[in-house]
Amino acid sequence: MISARPAVDPTDVWAIVPAAGLGSRMGIDRPKQYIQLLNKPILGWVLQALLAEPRIRGIALVVSAQDEQVDSLPELAHPAIERVIGGSERQDSVLCGLDALAKRAQSNDWVLVHDAARPCLHPEDLSRLIECTHNPAFSGGILATPVADTLKRADSRRQVVQTVSRSGLWRALTPQIFRLDHLRAALTSAARERVPVTDEAQAMERAGHAVRLVPGRADNLKITYPEDLALAEAVLSVRHDPHAGDPAERK
Ligand SMILES: Nc1ccn([C@@H]2O[C@H](COP(=O)(O)OP(=O)(O)OP(=O)(O)O)[C@@H](O)[C@H]2O)c(=O)n1
Ligand SMILES: C[C@](O)(CO)[C@H](O)COP(=O)(O)O
Numbered sequence: 001m002i003s004a005r006p007a008v009d010p011t012d013v014w015a016i017v018p019a020a021g022l023g024s025r026m027g028i029d030r031p032k033q034y035i036q037l038l039n040k041p042i043l044g045w046v047l048q049a050l051l052a053e054p055r056i057r058g059i060a061l062v063v064s065a066q067d068e069q070v071d072s073l074p075e076l077a078h079p080a081i082e083r084v085i086g087g088s089e090r091q092d093s094v095l096c097g098l099d100a101l102a103k104r105a106q107s108n109d110w111v112l113v114h115d116a117a118r119p120c121l122h123p124e125d126l127s128r129l130i131e132c133t134h135n136p137a138f139s140g141g142i143l144a145t146p147v148a149d150t151l152k153r154a155d156s157r158r159q160v161v162q163t164v165s166r167s168g169l170w171r172a173l174t175p176q177i178f179r180l181d182h183l184r185a186a187l188t189s190a191a192r193e194r195v196p197v198t199d200e201a202q203a204m205e206r207a208g209h210a211v212r213l214v215p216g217r218a219d220n221l222k223i224t225y226p227e228d229l230a231l232a233e234a235v236l237s238v239r240h241d242p243h244a245g246d247p248a249e250r251k
Helices: 041-051 091-100 124-135 180-192 200-206 227-240
Strands: 013-018 054-064 081-085 111-112 140-146 152-155 161-164 170-179 214-216
Touching: 013 091, 013 161, 041 054, 041 124, 054 152, 081 091, 091 111, 091 124, 091 180, 111 124, 124 140, 124 170, 124 214, 140 200, 152 214, 170 180, 170 200
Parallel strands: 013 054, 013 111, 054 081, 140 214
Antiparallel strands: 111 170, 140 170, 152 161
């Protein structure tokens, strides 16, 4: 049952966690979302963060049909979580999640999508993202962080051809929040026209919607390569050690 949690205020939202990827860039023989960070798999951290937010009524957890490890997650027993089978690309998996939620939710409910590969979501970022739905000038929003490095464009030999201005450039993070019917229509259109989209915002932009950037913490890392694991573990251990303090507050 996906709608087991009571409504707590008019901005209740639903969540989709696309977790049907192979994690091929991680270079191991099992999906990266089951790698343990501290005492918990990456996907366990993600579900814990979403379950702690009372405005989220239900979560569609999208996994591959071959996934045998998902049953070992204690969070799977939570009545708010529904398991859904995903597709071959991330955008297909998100659509599978939306189709499942559409059977329970209202078409104008809000849905946030958060990668199974981002275990360091901070509760304050999640809360501010949900609050961006109160701004009627936008169709929703995404967590994002300004680009902090100097950017280079290179040719096929990796010779630098240009230094690109980073002014106005942001890195798209997740979660990303939109109305269920808008996002479903935008992703369906991208799929019908075979347009690859790497996040929900790209589908929404393509459909003509105004997408708000909500500044989020740069430590909301996406685990992609092996070297990302130690960084994420460091973030989680500081956050969950009450004596460690927040490095961002160090002078
Ligand atoms: N067919 C797919 C592909 C990706 N994802 C999910 O989308 C998120 C972001 O994708 P990415 O980090 O690229 O993960 P993978 O596809 O697993 O990694 P890789 O590209 O290295 O294979 C992940 O939570 C991943 O599980 C998904 O649900 N369905
Ligand atoms: C959705 C996302 O996490 C935003 O940064 C990202 O686009 C997914 O990246 P991928 O590596 O292309 O799956």
